[in-house]
Amino acid sequence: MPAIRLEGLVKHFGGEPGRRAPAGGGTAGGGVGGAAGGSPGGSAQNEAIVAVAGIDLEIVDGEFFSMLGPSGSGKTTTLRMIAGFERPTAGRIVLHGRDVTDLPPFERDVNTVFQDYALFPHMSVGENVAYGLMVRKVPRPEREVRVADALRMVRLEGYERRRPGQLSGGQRQRVALARALVNRPRVLLLDEPLGALDLKLREEMQIELKAIQQAVGITFIYVTHDQEEALTMSDRLAVFNRGRIEQLGTPADVYERPATRFVAGFVGTSNLLTGDSARAIIGSAGTFTVRPEKIHLVDPAATPGPDEASATGTIREVVYLGPDTRYIVALDAGGELVVTQQNLATSSMEALAAKGRVVRLTWKRQHNLPVGDG
């Protein structure tokens, strides 16, 4: 039995007079609705905004599943419908075989880690973490043991008496995680939980979150707009765009075989060859993508191997990134390709001096992939 099954899930915002729905919108919910103005229905007043346009999805028990997409793609709204904060306009949500579509959040066996952490400012860290156990009337001795365990798991033992206001962003994040996990939900929902942290802390927390997920063995549903985060942490991921899933698969599937032009662009650098340049370089019509790290920069006079595609061009821009350098090459056949090269033996001076140089790009033919026009 899947942990979660979504059947034809649809959510419209506005245009539902008389319906009891949260006013003012949640931090994320309203933003998603507003940003989805480009979708059919438009953003005219009193007209429904389509935030989620039909999602069918099965998430396996114990899976680390990511919902990846730009803001306004419907990923957060989908998560909020699973949590019970938004009522679907149409469709069903089934949790472990039980239809929960019409149940309020407090009757669903899921817990959420919020983007802004949503800690209770008037309670101590210990009270925050104990809250779910308290309202569910877990006896005090057991409560104390479980709160201590949860805080130990997020490496915050001894912080019980602190107030959320006295903690750093990373510590608050851990409290939010402990507060959700202490209830031992079968599914944990995470809404861009690392969005507010700085890069270094975010990378540490990514590793830690993954380790915690493997330790507790519960299903994680992770919403993010950060493709790297989704690729490194997930067992599977769904790429959202305009309220629909564009591609569903393992990180390797999605990265190496993007199904659509959108996925190719959103996950990784878009590097597309279209129209005439595709015909000239690949030898057939259509849209193709080549990942920038698969391309070699060689001397323009060099002859490509029999299994290689090749194109000549001029280096238009050089971006030195430390371990890598990114070259933006204007192709003679038209269009541009981004090439990244590891700086194995190249100094920054040498890399930057390449600007304006005429070069030949080569890559193995198996690395240019046709993509749909979704």
Place this chain on the structure above:
Amino acid sequence: MVESRAVRIALRIATALAVSFLYMPLVILAIYAFNPSRLLVWPPTGFTLGWFGEAAANPAVIRAVINSLLAGALATSIALVLGTLAAYAVQRYRFFGRESISFLLVLPIALPGVVTGIALRTTFTTFGVDFGLMTIVIGHATFCVVIVYNNVIARLRRLPRSPEEASADLGADAATTFRRITLPGMRTALLSGGLLAFALSFDEVIVTIFTAGPGTQTIPMWIYQAIGRPTELPVVNVVALVLVLLSVIPVWLAQRIAGGEAASLSR
């Protein structure tokens, strides 16, 4: 910033003028409260505490003070319950007629007191309600509700929704979430709204005149009547002075709350 000597002196004079403009009447009132003469004569002829005793021994004054405190407390209590619930409903839920209700709730504060007063009086008469303390309480509650409503709705707008969602997510039903999460978040707004409502009720005259029964007097009504009787003037001064001193308390409290708020928000 470094300013010249002339500017510094000018600023000090301006400040002194502003303060004396605000407080001179109160100082004069205080002086007369201790003046042995029954009439307003300047300069004061001596010093006495006698009028305080006379005020304390005046049953009409005592009854009026008790009535005012009761009316204020009851009207504020009603306002806290109704105003908070109305604000919560309007701010947190979307329902048919929400915008109109929001407008209708705030409108009474803009109505002239005489209109509110005559409307209430007509209604009470129509339904045969006996005029007395309860009719005053109802009259005062009409504007106290608005005060609390405005305070609470302003706070709810600033309070993020996510802690309420987190509470529901962690298993708390709507009532528990309101009691444990929303209410603590509004605590200071309720306190300052309640203090303001009480203060407004305490010195309200117009609506009170229309809704009070013949035998019921509040302290502002008593003062207003007493100034017509020259012999009562010293007692009026004493009562007014005590009211000044009492009104310092809520202002001081409100300032402390505001200060505490700012401190906790800046954390």
